[in-house]
Amino acid sequence: MISRVKGTQDVLPARFTSKPDAQIERWLFVERAAREAFRRYGFEEIRTPIIERTELFERGVGSETDVNKEMYTFADRDGEMISLRPESTAPVVRAYSEHGLFNQAGLVKLFYIGPQFRRERPQKGRYRQFWQIGVEVLGQSDAPAIEAEVIEMLDWLLNELGITDTDLLINSIGDGQCRPAYIARLKEAIFERLGALCGNCRLRAETNPLRVLDCKVESCQAYLAELPRINESLCEPCANHFTEFRRLLAQRGIAYKIEPRLVRGLDYYMRTAFEITGASLGAQNTLIGGGRYDGLSEILGGQPVKGFGFASGVERLVMSVPDSKINLDATKPELFVACVGPESRDYAYALGRRLRAEGVTTIVDLEGRKLKKALAVANSIGARYSLIIGEDEIKSGSYALRDMTTGEQNNLRESEIVDTLKYRRLF
Ligand code: AMP
Numbered sequence: 001m002i003s004r005v006k007g008t009q010d011v012l013p014a015r016f017t018s019k020p021d022a023q024i025e026r027w028l029f030v031e032r033a034a035r036e037a038f039r040r041y042g043f044e045e046i047r048t049p050i051i052e053r054t055e056l057f058e059r060g061v062g063s064e065t066d067v068n069k070e071m072y073t074f075a076d077r078d079g080e081m082i083s084l085r086p087e088s089t090a091p092v093v094r095a096y097s098e099h100g101l102f103n104q105a106g107l108v109k110l111f112y113i114g115p116q117f118r119r120e121r122p123q124k125g126r127y128r129q130f131w132q133i134g135v136e137v138l139g140q141s142d143a144p145a146i147e148a149e150v151i152e153m154l155d156w157l158l159n160e161l162g163i164t165d166t167d168l169l170i171n172s173i174g175d176g177q178c179r180p181a182y183i184a185r186l187k188e189a190i191f192e193r194l195g196a197l198c199g200n201c202r203l204r205a206e207t208n209p210l211r212v213l214d215c216k217v218e219s220c221q222a223y224l225a226e227l228p229r230i231n232e233s234l235c236e237p238c239a240n241h242f243t244e245f246r247r248l249l250a251q252r253g254i255a256y257k258i259e260p261r262l263v264r265g266l267d268y269y270m271r272t273a274f275e276i277t278g279a280s281l282g283a284q285n286t287l288i289g290g291g292r293y294d295g296l297s298e299i300l301g302g303q304p305v306k307g308f309g310f311a312s313g314v315e316r317l318v319m320s321v322p323d324s325k326i327n328l329d330a331t332k333p334e335l336f337v338a339c340v341g342p343e344s345r346d347y348a349y350a351l352g353r354r355l356r357a358e359g360v361t362t363i364v365d366l367e368g369r370k371l372k373k374a375l376a377v378a379n380s381i382g383a384r385y386s387l388i389i390g391e392d393e394i395k396s397g398s399y400a401l402r403d404m405t406t407g408e409q410n411n412l413r414e415s416e417i418v419d420t421l422k423y424r425r426l427f
Contacts, residue, residue, distance in 0.1 A: 007120070007128025009315075014328050015382065021319045025326055030161060030317045031113060034133045037157040041149065043111040043135055048091040050115065054081035059299050060090030060268060070118040084117035089268075089293065089309055090300065092136045097302030107139040107146070113314070125284035125316050134290075134311035142294055142306040144241055147272050148248035150308065154276065154288060155254055161317065162325040165279035166287065169259035170249075171231060172242040173210070175270045176295070178235035183209055185228050193223045213261040229260040241271055264289065268296040272308070278320045287320065288312035329382075334421055336378035336404075337364040340371055340390030348389050351414070358418045378404060387417065 004010060014023040038045075054073050061068050072084040085091055092110055095101075101108050113133045120126055135153075137146050151168065158166055174182060190197070190205045190212055197205070198217040205212060215224060234242065249256055256274075264273045273291035281287070290310025297305035335355065337348045345368065352364040363383065365374045371388065378386045388400040401417055402409045412420060 005128070007122035007126075009127060009129075013331065014326075020321075021315045023318075023326075025328055025331055026318045026321055027314065029326055030314060030321060031133070033157060033160045034111075034113070037153050037160070038111045038135065040156075041109070041153045043109045046092055046095060046110040046112055047114065048085070048088065048095050048112070050085055050117075051082050052085055052091055052094070054083040056090050056094055056300065057083055057086060059301075060093070060296060061087065070120055072117050072119060086116055086118045087311065088112050088114065088116065088132060088134055089136060089307075089311070090296065092309075093138070093293075093297050093302065093305065093307060094300060096136075096138050096305065097297060097300065101138070102303045102305055104139075107137055107141065109135065109137050111135040123284065125281055125313070125319065127315060131314035132311040133314055133317070134309055136307055136309035138297075138305050138307045140306060142241075142271075142292065142308075144245035144248055144272070146308050147245050147274075147292065148252060148254075150290070150310065151249065151254060151274065152252050154310070154312075155252075158276070158287075161320070162322045163278060163287070163317070163320045167277050167279075168249075168254065168256040168274065169262050169277065170246070170256050170272065170274045171259050171262040172234055172238055172245075172271050173230055173263055173269060173273050173291075174234050174238050178233055178238055179230070179270070182228065182230050182233040185233070186210070186212075186230075189227050193226070196220075196223050210263045213263050224261065230263075231258065231260050238271055245272055264291050268293045268299060270294055274310070276312075278316065280320055281316060284316070286313075287316050329384075332382040332384060333363045334361045334384055335363070335417075336374070336381070336383035336386045337362060338369070338371055338374035338378065338386055338388050339365060340388065340393075342368065343391060344389045344394060347394050351387075351389065354414070355418065360418065360421055375402075385421070 009022055011022050011024050011027055014025050017023060020026060057068060057071060071086050074082055076082050092112065096108065111134065114131065115129050116132050117129050119128055122128060135150065137150065173179065187205065187209045190209055194202060194205060198215065198220050201212045201215050201220055213224060213227065262273055262275060269291040271292045275286050276288040277285045278287045288310050292308045294306040296307060297303060337352050339345050339348050348364050352362045355362045369377065375386055383404055386402045386404055388402065393399045398411045398413050400409050401412050401420065
């Protein structure tokens with residue numbers, strides 16, 4: 001049998017899998033909570049294509065970043081280079097420009113939910129196709145209040161999801177004014193220690209020195225701690241921005257840690273960068289990453305636009321949700337309709353249709369099973385009630401409704417069945 005591609009996964013009803021991040025009930029819980037958070041804070045949904053011109057990411061993400069190197073890229077039949085999107089910020093900014101949204105008064109607040117593709121080495125919490133939920137706030141303002149409000153929303157969302165053991169890490173990575181001088185100093189300091197650093201750091205020293213800062217290799221850590229810190233080299237506007245951002249977090253009672261080595265993996269980030277890590281996740285512990293990217297639109301050839309956003313990995317959110325938050329019963333069918341003999345089948349089909357019109361999840365036995373076998377199926381799919389239909393029932397207009405948990409059985413008319421299910425708040 002052909003199997004799925006390495007680094008991808010199937011999400012199934014929980015009764016078919018014990019792997020938490022492959023259970024659809026958990027995914028739906030996370031998606032619903034996220035949509036509700038976005039609604040409350042005035043975000044609107046955007047769906048961009050999964051394929052984009054490679055150039056969008058080469059320019060937007062930067063050609064020397066990990067994300068760019070991990071892209072799935074192919075030449076289309078007409079020779080055009082196409083990539084599966086590795087992230088959604090560049091596509092959202094492209095769409096914002098392409099549809100002239102810069103003419104809107106006020107901020108444009110968009111959210112997305114969708115798959116991303118990176119050819120990484122798969123491990124727990126790291127896939128080649130993974131889903132992200134993210135937001136982008138785009139417009140002419142770079143007010144730190146935008147950043148604090150987005151983080152306030154995440155705080156609410158994580159609380160709703162029952163994910164409480166998290167840390168908010170923040171940093172400022174400067175801007176076009178102060179960062180070049182810092183990078184020059186950083187490079188110098190890295191080169192002084194080059195021999196002691198890992199192969200990856202040595203490669204990045206030239207191509208992407210900022211990323212050396214977040215190397216996770218154990219033997220590099222002592223050397224990395226000695227490197228100059230970007231938040232000590234900020235120009236005045238960047239320093240003021242960071243101070244105000246922190247004041248607004250404190251005002252909301254949101255705890256944070258300043259992490260001077262926090263940089264974002266992508267070239268276009270500036271000033272505020274943040275991550276939320278989850279204690280229960282293990283090595284891949286970043287739940288959410290985000291930051292400010294005011295220059296991105298111009299890099300893509302669009303109008304100057306200021307932007308701030310985040311992306312969170314859905315698999316990692318799903319894995320972090322405690323079991324107590326998930327109601328696995330909610331997706332179980334309410335009613336299974338079994339027939340005593342062949343003559344009652346047509347009747348059962350019509351009854352099923354009427355019950356569905358009333359809002360009841362109804363599974364009618366289509367396989368013509370004998371009553372005992374049909375009830376065994378009802379049990380195995382977790383139906384909460386079974387309805388038994390035979391000739392007598394059809395004649396009298398009253399059917400046996402059996403509670404599959406208690407075994408209790410009552411003869412009820414059709415309208416009473418609907419009322420009973422409603423009373424039990426099954427739908
Ligand atoms: P990034 O776009 O790299 O900043 O990632 C944002 C978030 O997406 C991370 O914090 C993770 O939660 C998630 N993420 C990134 N890469 C992967 C991956 N390969 N598999 C699963 N989740 C990922």
